[in-house]
Amino acid sequence: MAFNDKKLHIGKENVQALVQAVKLVWNCAPGWAVLNLFLQIIQGLLPLVNLYLIKLIIDAVSRKPASADFFHSVGILVAATAGVTLLIRLCSSLATLVQEQLSWVVSDYVNSILHSQSISLDLAYYENPAYYDTLHMAQQEAPYRPNQVVSTLANLVQNGIQMVAMVALLMRFHWSAILFLLPVALPGILIKMKYSRRLFGLRRQQSSLERESSYYDWMLISQYFAKEVRLFNLGPLFIERYRALRKKRRAERLALTKQQVGRDFAAEFLSTLVVFSGLAIVSLRAAAGAITLGDLVMYYQAFQRSLSSLKAWLSDLASIYENSLFLSHFFAFLRLKPGIVAPAQPKSVPRPLVHGLRLEGVSFSYPQSERRALADIDLEIQAGEHIAIVGENGSGKTTLIKLLCRLYEPDSGRITLDGIPLSEFSPQELRRNFSVLLQDYVNYFMTARENIWLGNVELKLQDERIVNAAIESGADEVIKRLPRGYETHLGKWFEEGEELSVGEWQKLAISRALIRDAGIVILDEPTSALDAAAEYKIFELFRKLAADKTAIFISHRLASARISDRIVTMQNGRIIEQGSHEELMRRGGVYARLFELQSRQYSGHGIRDT
Known part of the structure; x- marks a missing residue:
């Protein structure tokens, strides 16, 4: 000044x-x-x-x-x-x-x-x-x-x-x-x-x-x-x-x-x-x-x-x-400028994926923080492969997803899609190839139909795929009970709005992810408000719907991770082990210990799952 x-x-x-x-x-x-x-x-x-x-x-x-x-x-x-x-x-x-x-x-x-x-x-x-x-x-x-x-x-x-x-x-x-x-x-x-x-x-x-x-x-x-x-x-x-x-x-x-x-x-x-x-x-x-x-x-x-x-x-x-x-x-x-921008001549995002995603020596710390959220991550996800990422809270699972979607840039290392660095794609085009359901999903105080349609606004608002996605997620049963069905305004901010339970809002969020036509599906602990049986059902549904797609599942309930082709265990921002459920149980490492703890909880010998 x-x-x-x-x-x-x-x-x-x-x-x-x-x-x-x-x-x-x-x-x-x-x-x-x-x-x-x-x-x-x-x-x-x-x-x-x-x-x-x-x-x-x-x-x-x-x-x-x-x-x-x-x-x-x-x-x-x-x-x-x-x-x-x-x-x-x-x-x-x-x-x-x-x-x-x-x-x-x-x-x-x-x-x-x-x-x-x-x-x-x-x-x-x-x-x-x-x-x-x-x-x-x-x-x-x-x-x-x-x-x-x-x-x-x-x-x-x-x-x-x-x-x-x-x-x-x-x-x-x-x-x-x-x-x-x-x-x-x-x-x-x-x-x-x-x-x-x-x-x-x-x-x-x-x-x-x-x-x-x-x-x-x-x-x-x-x-x-x-x-x-x-x-x-x-x-x-x-x-x-x-x-x-x-x-x-x-x-x-x-x-x-x-x-x-x-x-x-x-x-x-x-x-x-x-x-x-x-x-x-x-x-x-x-x-x-x-x-x-x-x-x-x-x-x-x-x-x-x-x-x-x-x-x-x-x-x-x-x-x-x-x-x-x-x-x-x-x-x-x-005058503030974004750090993540499209290159002068962006490359086309591969559709469908041929080789897959690869992280090479990726490290990352959040701004204003000296703590490493991710450290020296090396991970390859084959095209069409379904993997589960598990670990305790703060292990870096969600941060890894944010970097894959290029919401943040890694401090070091690189991430590639079919061998092409993510920085060579337009961020908007890259994200169109991801269907992501985060654990902190948003409740939109709009109509039930719009809540699902927001997952793919390129569709017409009356597209039948909106109802199909609701049927697949179980949200259709919830919506049919509302006064005006799919045209009911949700939330209590506006007149004639109807409030939903946490689980019902979650089903709408899942519908929003289902309707998006993307080659990579990511679920980041989206079913935390559902019981273990309902969560397993949702993960099984996503596994079937993503049969020809690359899928990444994140869950704190390790039983749900068993549906994946491979399980990756994270701790303190690092990948410490990976393999199938059977392989990780035989090793007796962190995954096996956490799985045994949760198994006892579900069987009633510990704190019950809520």
């Missing part, structure tokens, strides 16, 4: 932010932007016309003519003044309408840019708190700041035109009148710019606090946390922490505002003193007969309005400066 606490400085970055904001508004709504500017120019000129007509009326009345044309001429002036006043009101109303439309268009356009940028970035960004601060500031400020910049620029033109016109009028009275204006208005602009700079610094400093308070607010009102908040009586604790965070933010903001109020009053005091000094001077000239009564009103109004216009013009400059500061976060967010 091109500023510091000791010196006010408008830097190159501020100017670039302004130019980008104007371009952004122009790109999404050029017609509305031009119309808004035109209305502001008209509103800048009409007050001068009105002021001159009022002067003529006062002069005509003060002369008290006896001619028969007096009432006619004054009537015309009054009618003209009324017409100009109505025109000013009309332009103001039209400007309000135009600015409202412009605000909506720009806000939607900016949100669209934010959404597109968000989905283009790698998952690695979500591991960095600084990213959330930047995103939060961008989301808070970006939807209205660009439009505010354009509106302020339009106001700058309007106030500038009005100021120049009024100053030109004052020059007829005396050239020295303009010398009073700038010294009076300048302190106010400097105060506002300093306040804007400090406010920006405070908002940036408080971004983490603001996100933290929003998190407590979310936990207090969200359905996701509702059960535990009540069961553990967490409400009072979360409310207290929310209040403490808000109190801290409020105190810091109030301290800044108190300083601003005192300085503003001092600047307004000086301004008021100068305005009424000007009135005194003009009144003395009128009393001496040097100017007419109409001139007195006109010059006083011109002096008052010129000062107001100058202050508004300088205030617009300060607002532009403030907007440029806050927009810097938005454009900084837009």
Whole structure:
């Protein structure tokens, strides 16, 4: 940033932010932007016309003519003044309408840019708190700041035109009148710019606090946390922490505002003193007969309005400066680049697979973490082979899947598909070849049909394969019991929504994976909410449906792993053994020990499976 606490400085970055904001508004709504500017120019000129007509009326009345044309001429002036006043009101109303439309268009356009940028970035960004601060500031400020910049620029033109016109009028009275204006208005602009700079610094400093308070607010009102908040009586604790965070933010903001109020009053005091000094001077000239009564009103109004216009013009400059500061976060967010991108000439993803997947010396650590999630992984999965990956929690199973789908890049080593490195494919095309059902699958608060269709949005929404996938997963029985069947809205966020059990949501997620036409099927512990028998049934179903495909199953229930051609056991981010169920049992290693433990649990000699 091109500023510091000791010196006010408008830097190159501020100017670039302004130019980008104007371009952004122009790109999404050029017609509305031009119309808004035109209305502001008209509103800048009409007050001068009105002021001159009022002067003529006062002069005509003060002369008290006896001619028969007096009432006619004054009537015309009054009618003209009324017409100009109505025109000013009309332009103001039209400007309000135009600015409202412009605000909506720009806000939607900016949100669209934010959404597109968000989905283009790698998952690695979500591991960095600084990213959330930047995103939060961008989301808070970006939807209205660009439009505010354009509106302020339009106001700058309007106030500038009005100021120049009024100053030109004052020059007829005396050239020295303009010398009073700038010294009076300048302190106010400097105060506002300093306040804007400090406010920006405070908002940036408080971004983490603001996100933290929003998190407590979310936990207090969200359905996701509702059960535990009540069961553990967490409400009072979360409310207290929310209040403490808000109190801290409020105190810091109030301290800044108190300083601003005192300085503003001092600047307004000086301004008021100068305005009424000007009135005194003009009144003395009128009393001496040097100017007419109409001139007195006109010059006083011109002096008052010129000062107001100058202050508004300088205030617009300060607002532009403030907007440029806050927009810097938005454009900084837009400058973030994904690390996982398509090469200039991506290769076609092999369909069907001929050789398979291969990991060679793959190691990986999550951003902001020094712990190795994967270490020196060597694994080959033949085309058409079904393998199971097993291991205790934190062994690296899910991380391995994320790298296969190229959601993250390995720190070292490489992953190939039919001998071609994944980096040589387009990420989107590569992921189309994967049908993945993760353990933290999403419950979409949309219709039951849409919940399945989202697995393959290239299909038509009424495609019969949606129902077929539901029948295969067992979700069809659940959906048929809903009030509107497949057209029933799920979840309680919207009217007439129906809530499902965890197991029922899981069946929909499985349907979503089934409908995707992909050569590689991955199930990452998706059946944790089902009992062992139901899980085995689902895995058996997937094994049959993936008979001609490559399949990777991950499960904490080792009995389900027996349906695979090969079992890979992981521990502490490494592959420690692999082979068939029989081979691993004969070795008596980690897999055999875990299998025996689970067997005793299922047979009732330990903790029962829930």
